[in-house]
Amino acid sequence: MKPKKDIENIDDIKLMVDEFYSKIQHDDILGTIFNSVIQDRWPAHLEKMYRFWQTVLLEEHTYNGSPFLPHAKLPVSIEHFNHWIKLFTETVDTYFEGEKAERAKWQGQRMADMFLSKIEYYKNNPSIPLL
Numbered sequence: 308m309k310p311k312k313d314i315e316n317i318d319d320i321k322l323m324v325d326e327f328y329s330k331i332q333h334d335d336i337l338g339t340i341f342n343s344v345i346q347d348r349w350p351a352h353l354e355k356m357y358r359f360w361q362t363v364l365l366e367e368h369t370y371n372g373s374p375f376l377p378h379a380k381l382p383v384s385i386e387h388f389n390h391w392i393k394l395f396t397e398t399v400d401t402y403f404e405g406e407k408a409e410r411a412k413w414q415g416q417r418m419a420d421m422f423l424s425k426i427e428y429y430k431n432n433p434s435i436p437l438l
Contacts, residue, residue, distance in 0.1 A: 313405025314364055317357065323411065324356045327398040336390050340381060363414055364407050378422050379429060388419045 314320065331337050332349070345352050358370035395415045399408050 311402065311404040314403050314407040314411060317361055320357055320360045320364065322402055323398060324353055324360060327395055328353060330394050330398060337387060340383065364411055375422060375425055379426065383426065385423060388423045392416055392419050
């Protein structure tokens with residue numbers, strides 16, 4: 308295996324995203340959830356994830372949108388988010404090391420925490436509209 312480097316460009320983003328979501332698609336815990344929601348739209352989802360991470364890590368502003376809303380009604384709990392973080396961290400650590408790799412893992416954890424908090428809130432307050 309060649310030495311690890313930091314996340315530096317869109318090709319690195321694509322490697323990270325493709326490898327991570329390949330794990331997700333075949334995962335016993337998360338695969339069914341993601342595959343049932345995304346169905347045959349995986350290429351579009353991956354493109355959106357490339358743009359998201361390109362914006363976050365490379366500061367090349369190619370993503371616009373609201374990342375939470377598509378996740379708001381997923382049937383997930385803390386166990387799902389913990390597993391998501393485990394797979395994401397493993398993927399980043401397999402291919403990369405450095406400042407941007409650490410930022411990717413930090414940002415992934417931050418998003419998981421925020422999404423879980425919001426999902427739990429809306430489950431417990433169903434009459435409040437999603438904004």
